[in-house]
Amino acid sequence: MQDALRSHIERKIPLTDEEFAATMPFFHVRKLKRRQFLLQQGEVCRYESFVVGGCLKSYHTDERGDDHILRFSVEDWWAGDLDSFLHHTPSTISIEALEPVTLLVIDQPGLEQLYREVPKMETFFRMLNENALIATSRRVIADLSLPARERYERFLTTYPQIAQRIPLKDIAAFLGITPVFLSRLRREQAGF
Amino acid sequence: MQDALRSHIERKIPLTDEEFAATMPFFHVRKLKRRQFLLQQGEVCRYESFVVGGCLKSYHTDERGDDHILRFSVEDWWAGDLDSFLHHTPSTISIEALEPVTLLVIDQPGLEQLYREVPKMETFFRMLNENALIATSRRVIADLSLPARERYERFLTTYPQIAQRIPLKDIAAFLGITPVFLSRLRREQAGF
DNA sequence: CATTTCGCTGAACCCAGGTTAAGAAATCCG
DNA sequence: CGGATTTCTTAACCTGGGTTCAGCGAAATG
Numbered sequence: 001m002q003d004a005l006r007s008h009i010e011r012k013i014p015l016t017d018e019e020f021a022a023t024m025p026f027f028h029v030r031k032l033k034r035r036q037f038l039l040q041q042g043e044v045c046r047y048e049s050f051v052v053g054g055c056l057k058s059y060h061t062d063e064r065g066d067d068h069i070l071r072f073s074v075e076d077w078w079a080g081d082l083d084s085f086l087h088h089t090p091s092t093i094s095i096e097a098l099e100p101v102t103l104l105v106i107d108q109p110g111l112e113q114l115y116r117e118v119p120k121m122e123t124f125f126r127m128l129n130e131n132a133l134i135a136t137s138r139r140v141i142a143d144l145s146l147p148a149r150e151r152y153e154r155f156l157t158t159y160p161q162i163a164q165r166i167p168l169k170d171i172a173a174f175l176g177i178t179p180v181f182l183s184r185l186r187r188e189q190a191g192f
Numbered sequence: 193m194q195d196a197l198r199s200h201i202e203r204k205i206p207l208t209d210e211e212f213a214a215t216m217p218f219f220h221v222r223k224l225k226r227r228q229f230l231l232q233q234g235e236v237c238r239y240e241s242f243v244v245g246g247c248l249k250s251y252h253t254d255e256r257g258d259d260h261i262l263r264f265s266v267e268d269w270w271a272g273d274l275d276s277f278l279h280h281t282p283s284t285i286s287i288e289a290l291e292p293v294t295l296l297v298i299d300q301p302g303l304e305q306l307y308r309e310v311p312k313m314e315t316f317f318r319m320l321n322e323n324a325l326i327a328t329s330r331r332v333i334a335d336l337s338l339p340a341r342e343r344y345e346r347f348l349t350t351y352p353q354i355a356q357r358i359p360l361k362d363i364a365a366f367l368g369i370t371p372v373f374l375s376r377l378r379r380e381q382a383g384f
Numbered sequence: 385c386a387t388t389t390c391g392c393t394g395a396a397c398c399c400a401g402g403t404t405a406a407g408a409a410a411t412c413c414g
Numbered sequence: 415c416g417g418a419t420t421t422c423t424t425a426a427c428c429t430g431g432g433t434t435c436a437g438c439g440a441a442a443t444g
Binding site: 385386387388389390391392393394395396397398399400401402403404405406407408409410411412413414 | 415416417418419420421422423424425426427428429430431432433434435436437438439440441442443444
């Protein structure tokens with residue numbers, strides 16, 4: 001399990017055994033059952049969580065009660081609300097397990113101390129956030145410039161593995177359309 | 193002008209005179225006239241640019257030729273395409289001066305060397321990207337959950353200064369609606 | 385295994401926001 | 415300054431996607 005984290009980190013930046021040994025104690029294991037919450041909208045997000053196994057959705061619930069999914073986190077991804085985590089403000093999202101989930105979590109004081117003790121880990125998180133920023137910016141572009149059907153097609157090709165594991169209504173909540181309409185898109189698509 | 197950059201950095205992290213002196217040479221000044229491009233979609237983005245004065249828009253042009261504005265960068269903000277800058281890939285956005293602009297720019301080898309020579313600057317850019325990620329994620333939430341009129345109202349209250357300086361058609365391109373429709377929103381709003 | 389619940393589909397109808405066009409206002413530039 | 419260009423507004427009409435409701439199969443729950 002620690003292996004999963006180590007090889008994940010080393011995909012960006014090599015670590016010595018000592019560095020990894022110094023890093024590991026800052027993390028601890030957490031398990032969630034299906035439908036259990038890692039974070040509920042309104043709470044302060046205390047942990048950044050590395051997903052060892054399983055799948056979660058991060059979503060915002062608007063005033064009308066509609067859910068809007070920001071991202072799905074599967075093996076080798078991270079889950080958390082950075083704003084709430086860093087600034088100790090109530091989070092604007094909930095994070096919920098779609099499958100049984102195993103996590104390695106770190107809290108904010110821990111992360112800061114980790115940066116001091118293992119500077120390479122600051123570099124690692126810098127790169128991680130760079131990538132997250134790039135992915136999020138791509139999503140803004142797609143949301144602004146593509147109609148629903150193309151966002152759906154792009155989702156299918158970009159995350160084929162994820163698309164299989166996830167109910168249609170959650171994909172709809174991710175794309176920003178209703179399940180009814182997504183069902184319609186599928187049917188039309190099947191036509192050819 | 194260097195003062196602008198220094199106090200910008202020190203708003204996140206204090207620097208000694210030596211650290212700042214070591215930092216400054218990695219930046220150089222660049223000026224743009226109104227309508228001049230800092231980056232054109234398809235080019236590789238060679239610089240991260242700190243805005244000393246003026247205002248720019250970063251926008252994506254879709255296949256149909258429609259522009260979608262991702263952000264406006266004014267004094268004390270940054271402009272650039274992180275994905276293209278880091279990975280030397282053709283950029284998916286253009287960046288254009290809306291007013292005469294003064295920049296302090298740094299290239300990618302320079303930035304990497306800066307991280308090595310002044311580690312605090314890596315911390316600074318980590319924090320900078322954290323904030324950018326938070327802002328971009330907020331935007332995704334807003335795009336997914338708010339109708340056009342509320343996105344407009346939020347834009348007005350969040351960036352009142354910027355809203356003044358910018359033509360309506362650019363605000364529309366930022367909100368993802370047509371100028372015609374934005375004009376309609378304004379009229380209805382004026383009604384009360 | 386009976387039953388309630390939940391997710392998916394289909395069809396009819398509706399509305400926010402887009403499109404087109406044309407005039408008024410502002411801004412640019414010789 | 416005066417013509418040209420660009421921007422803003424208004425109005426009439428159009429469409430992508432939402433909403434509602436109904437039926438139906440697959441899971442969860444007892």
